[in-house]
Amino acid sequence: MMKLNGLPNTTPSNPYTPKKYSLLVVSKLILDQVYNDKESTQDLFNSSVKGLILTVLEGINTTIFAYGQTSSGKTFTVRGNQSSPGIIPLALQALFNEITKSPHKKFTLQVSFLELYNESINDLLDTTNQNLDLKEDIQGIYIKNLAVRDIGSVEDAMECLYEGDKSKKVGETLLNTQSSRSHTVFRIRITSDDGIDVPKLAQLNIVDLAGSEGLNKTKAEGIRRR
Numbered sequence: 001m002m003k004l005n006g007l008p009n010t011t012p013s014n015p016y017t018p019k020k021y022s023l024l025v026v027s028k029l030i031l032d033q034v035y036n037d038k039e040s041t042q043d044l045f046n047s048s049v050k051g052l053i054l055t056v057l058e059g060i061n062t063t064i065f066a067y068g069q070t071s072s073g074k075t076f077t078v079r080g081n082q083s084s085p086g087i088i089p090l091a092l093q094a095l096f097n098e099i100t101k102s103p104h105k106k107f108t109l110q111v112s113f114l115e116l117y118n119e120s121i122n123d124l125l126d127t128t129n130q131n132l133d134l135k136e137d138i139q140g141i142y143i144k145n146l147a148v149r150d151i152g153s154v155e156d157a158m159e160c161l162y163e164g165d166k167s168k169k170v171g172e173t174l175l176n177t178q179s180s181r182s183h184t185v186f187r188i189r190i191t192s193d194d195g196i197d198v199p200k201l202a203q204l205n206i207v208d209l210a211g212s213e214g215l216n217k218t219k220a221e222g223i224r225r226r
Contacts, residue, residue, distance in 0.1 A: 041077055045090045053091045054098055056190055057107075059200030063207060064091075070211030078186075078208045079161070088161060088186055088206055092154040095190070095204075108191040110148045111157050113164035117182035123147050124164030124184070148189070161186060184208045 033048050052062050064087060066074040080086025085093075099107050113124040114132075123129035126147040133144045151157045168184060186206045193199040 041080055041084055041086055042090065044077070045087060045094075049087060049091070050094055053094055053204060056188070056202045056204045057095070057098055057192060057200075059192070059202045061202050061205075063205040065207045065209060067209050068211075072211075074211075075208055078206060089154060089158060091204065091206065092157050092188070095188070096154055102192075104194060106193045106195070109151050109157075110189040111151055111160050112143075112146050112148050112187040112189070113160060113184070114143065114146060114187070115168060115182040115184045121146075122167075122182075124167045125149060125160060127167050157188070183210050 035044055049064060052064070056062050066078045066087075068074050076086065078086050078088055080089060095109075099105075115122050115124055120130065121132040121134065121143055123132060123146055129145050129147060132146060135142055135144045149156075149160050151160070164184075164186075168182060184207070186208075188204040188206075189201070190204070191199055191201045
């Protein structure tokens with residue numbers, strides 16, 4: 001007879017029968033960095049994001065998530081404004097700045113912009129592409145028929161972002177009059193070729209998740225509950 005957390009348990013006679021224990025699990029949350037309201041998006045980008053983003057130029061896929069409750073500042077952190085640029089414009093500027101340091105390499109940059117809404121993948125750069133399929137081949141997982149745009153500058157990419165914003169699913173809730181009702185993924189695909197080794201291909205995904213709060217807090221009704 002043995003006890004764990006005060007509950008008796010008899011060891012089964014069959015050694016291959018799983019033993020039953022009452023386990024006490026203690027969760028621990030570890031944070032790499034915490035920012036206060038005095039620090040800017042530029043501070044956050046420089047200390048926690050820039051290093052990750054530049055690894056894309058070395059052929060490493062990278063994803064940045066903005067997660068939190070509606071109206072907590074996710075979209076502002078990702079997009080920003082003229083006086084306080086967000087993660088997307090800062091990332092684009094950092095990538096193009098780094099590219100200029102390698103004139104011996106040829107870089108090709110492309111962007112896609114999609115939303116995940118009500119379990120469907122929708123193309124925000126081509127509104128005729130709705131409910132797209134997720135596929136897999138020898139090169140990996142991809143979204144069939146997702147529109148891809150070539151870009152040559154930060155401005156080109158931002159134009160794609162603004163264009164896609166017009167097609168996003170938004171709706172008024174108690175917490176936010178322009179609450180995003182979908183997850184959005186702004187994808188930057190980069191190919192680099194030095195003419196010697198095999199070209200490197202990687203993707204940077206910047207994800208703006210929909211609000212994480214429960215529906216009872218938003219008071220959303222009807223289609224806005226989706």
